Amino acid sequence: MKKVISGNYAAAYAAKHARVEVVAAYPITPQTSIIEKISEFIANGEVENLQYVPVESEHSAMAACIGASATGARAFTATSAQGLALMHEMLHWASGARLPIVMVDVNRAMAPPWSVWDDQTDSLAQRDTGWLQFYAENNQEVYDGVLMAFKIAEHKKVNLPVMVIESAFILSHTYDVVDMPPQEEIDEFLPPREPLYTLTDFDNPIAVGALGTPSDYYEFRYKIAKAMENAKEVIKEVGKEFGERFGRDYSKMIEFYKTEDADFVFMGMGSLMGTVKEAVDLLRKEGYKVGAAKVRWFRPFPREELYELAKNVQGIAVLDRNFSFGQEGILFNEAKGVLYNTDAKPVMKNYIVGLGGRDFTVKDVKVIADNMKAIIEKGELDREIEWYGLKR
C-alpha cells in the first residue's frame, strides 16, 4: 500500500511491520516522531506483544535494547546526534555481544552551537563500533532499510547490529510517497528471529561477555571483523531478494547512477544524493558526462564496488556532509584509502557541503561540476579539500 508519510513514520511503520518485540527509546529532536508513532500503534492496539520501555536516557535505551536482544527479542530504537553520542559505549557492547539490534539514527549536527539540522558526523563518528550503517536517500529507503536491516542483522553469518540513517527534517519530517508491502509478504521475507544464543536457556546457562584475557579477546574481535566481511554478501543477497519480492532492488552497496560512460562522478551518501541525481540529469542535457555514486552501506565499506567504479572514471567528487577535524571528510578519507593499493587512480576531490543542515541545491552541484571538469582538463587539483560555499 502506498502512503504519503514522513521519513520518521516510515521508520515507525517498518519497525511495526518487522514485528519488533521491544522498543526502548528516549526523546530527541528530530527522532521523536518515530517513537510517538510507535506509541500510537500501541495505544491503538495495532501491535501485539510489543513492549515499549520509555527509558531515562539514550545510554539506557541502548542498554535496555541489549538486555532485550540478549534475551532473544527483536529490539529496535532510534535517536539522533547527542543521543547517539551518549550511546557510544553501548554501541560497542551491542556488537561485541553480537546482538542484531536495529536503530534508526536521524542524522543531526553535534552541538555546540546547538543545531537540530542534518549532518552526518554523528553517525560517522560511530563507524568503529561494529555496527553496519545504511544511509537512506528518501523515505522509501528508510522503510526498506529498516526491514532489510533486521534480516541482515539477524542473518547467521552476521549477527551484528545495524544502523539505518536518515537526514534530519529533509527526510524525517518530509512527507513523501512510501510503498509498504502487505504484512503477510513482509512476514515471509522476515521470519521470526532465531537468536545465536539466549539468556533463557536455564538448563544450559551461559554467561555473556565474561572477561576475555589477552589469549582470547583477539579471536573474538576477528570474529566480528569476519562477520562484517560476511555482511557484504548477505547485504547483496538480501537486497536482491528484497528486489525480487517488492520490486526495489538493493543488491548493490553502491548505487551507480549513469556512471558507465561518465568522465567523473559525484559520490556521497544519504538524502543529498537525490538532489545530485536530479542535477546529473540536467548536467547531462548540457553535455557534461557525469554520474552519481550513492554509497548506501558505509559499514561494511563497499571496497570492491568502489574499485570497479574508480577504475572507469577520471575523477570522483566526494561530497561529505560531515567532517573529521584534523583530517578531511570521512567518506573521502575512506574512499581514498581503499584505492591506494589499487591501480585505479582517479582524481579525487573532497567537497564539504551542507553541514548543520545548510541547503545543498542543484545549482551547487553544477558549480562543483564545473570545478571538477576544470581539474580533470588541467590534470591538477586546485586543492584537495574544499569547504564549498563557505562565507569568505
Added chain:
Amino acid sequence: MIEIRFHGRGGQGAVTAANILAGAAFTEGKYVQAFPFFGVERRGAPVTAFTRIDEKPIRIKTQIYEPDVVVVLDPSLLQVVDVTAGLKEGGIVIVNTEKSKEEVLELLKKKPKKLAIVDATSIALEVLGLPITNTSILGAVAKATGIVKIESVESAIKDTFSGELGEKNAKAAREAFEKTEIYEI
C-alpha cells in the same frame, strides 16, 4: 513540477495544509513531497511549509526558493513577511483575507499573474467554530490553481481527520472553494 509555499503562523496548521495538499495530489496519482521549513518556530511565530507535486518521482531534497504558488493563511503576515519572495513569473498568490484585491496587491512586493482571495477565517469560524484556516484555504488552492480537484482535497482531509471533524473540515474547504474570488492581474 509544481512547487507551493505556505505561509502561516505556528499553530494554524500550515504544515498540515502542505501535507493534505500532497495527500490530495497523491490520490490523483501524482508524486508528492511536503515538508515544513526546518526551523524551531513556536506557536504564533511566522512559519512556512512546502509542497511539491510532479508526474514523476521527486528526487530533489532542497528547500523551495522559487515557488509557483504562494498560499497565505494569515492576513497579518502580508505586512511582516515578503510572501512573494522568489515567486516565479506567472505565479499564483492565494490569500486568506477580508481585504480587497487592491489592498492585497498594495501589500505584495511582486505582482502575481493570478490573485485569489478568500475570507477563510470567517468560513472556519462559521463551520468549525475555530479560526484554524488550513483546511478551508485548500479549497481556494484547488479553485485557483486547478492542481487538484476539490473532491481530492475533501477526501485527503477526511483521511487526516477522522469522523465529524473530517466532515466539518471538508465542508469548510468546499465552502471556501465556492467563495474564492479569482483575479487575473
Added chain:
Amino acid sequence: MVWIKEVRKMEIPENVKKRLSLPAEEYFYAGHTACQGCAAALGLRYVLKAYKNKVIFTIPACCSTIIAGPWPYSTFGAPLFHTAFETTGAVIGGIEAALKAKGYKVKGEDGIMVVGWAGDGGTADIGLQALSGFLERGHDGLYIMYDNEAYMNTGIQRSSSTPQGAWTTNTPGGKKHFLEQRPKKKVIDIVIAHKIPYAATASVAYPEDFMRKLKKAQETPGPSFIQLFAPCPTGWRSPTDKSIELAKLAVQTAYFPLFEYENGKYKINMPSPNKEPKPLEEFLKLQGRFKYMNKEDMEILQEWVLREWDELKKKAEMFK
C-alpha cells in the same frame, strides 16, 4: 564445541538436608577468583541458592565481573549477562521487557527472576540514573546492591557509599589527615523515595534473613531493591576470617541496621530498637581502613550512626 551440561545438586545426605537452614543445592560454583574471605561471593552463593537456575543475572563492572569467571568459564549455574558499569537498571528492564514480549512469567511463584547485581559504586554513583529509571518504570525485577563501601575492583577508591573517616586509596590518611570527608550516602532512602513496593537492607551475616527477603522480592510484583552489606577484607584491611563477624557487628552497632520497607511501611529486623546498640568502636577496631581516625573522627561517625538509627526508629514508629 563442548557444552558442559550440569544441573548441580549437592550430594548431601537426605537426613542432613532437613536440618540445614539454607537450601542444599549449590548453583554457585567453586573455583571462582574472589579474594579470600570475600563476602560478595558469599552473597552470590545465597542468591543462587534462593533462585536456583531460574534467574537471569546482570552484572556490571565490579568485583563480581571477575568472580563470575574469565571466559570460557562461568561460576554461575544460571544465565548471566555482563554489562557496562552504569547500565544495570536499564539492562534488567530490557530483559524483563523481552521476557514479557516472549510470554514468560516474570517474578512470582515459578516466575523467572531478573536480578541486577551491582556494587556500591555501580549503584550509588555511576548507575544511579539507570537504577532510578528501573524503579520508576516499575519493572518486575530485583536490584541488589552489594555494599562494600568503596570501588574495590579498581583498587579501593572511595564511593559515595564510603563512610566518613574511612581510608581509601584516594582518601588516604596522611600528615594533613585527609580521609573520606562525607558521610555515607543513604541509597536505600533514594530508592524508597521512588515508592516501590519492596526495599530492604540485608547482610551476609544473616543469610536466613537475606533468603527470606529474596523470597519476598520474588513474591512482590514490581521493582524490588535489596542493599546487601558485604565486607571486603582486601579493601577494609581486615583479617580474612572476620568478614562474617564484621557484618554482624555492623548490624549490632546499628551502623548497618536491617530493615524492610513494604508498601509504605517500615519494619526494623535487627538490631532490636528497644536496646542500646553496641558501641561502634567494636566494628571499627577490626578494620585497617579506620586506623587513621582520631578521637574526633570516631565521635563524628558514632554520632552519625546514632542519628540515622534514631531516624530509622522514628520512621518505623510512624509508618507501621
Added chain:
Amino acid sequence: MNTLFGSKKDEAKKLTFTSESEYPEAPITLGTTLINFTGDWRTFIPEIDESKCVKCYICWKFCPEPSIYIKEDGYVAVDYDYCKGCGICANECPTKAITMVREEK
C-alpha cells in the same frame, strides 16, 4: 569422591582453543570454574576436629567458595582443591572444632 560438587567436579574440563574456528561466534561461556583449583592460594588450612563438631553446619553456611561439604556420616569436611584458607569457618565455629594451621607445602 564425595565432595561438594561430586561428579560434576570430575567432569569439569579445561577448554583450550588453538584455532579461531574453534571459538564460539559470541563471547559466551562454555564451562564452569570448577576446573580452577584455588586451593593453592592458601597459606593456612582448616583442620576439623570431629570430636568437637556438633553438626551445626555454620561453617558450611558461611563458606564463600563454597568448599565445605557434608559427609555421609553428617560431619563436615573441606574440599581442599578449592578452599582458599580464609578462616571464616574457624572463626564462626561455635565449638572451636576448626583450627587454621600453617599448611606445609
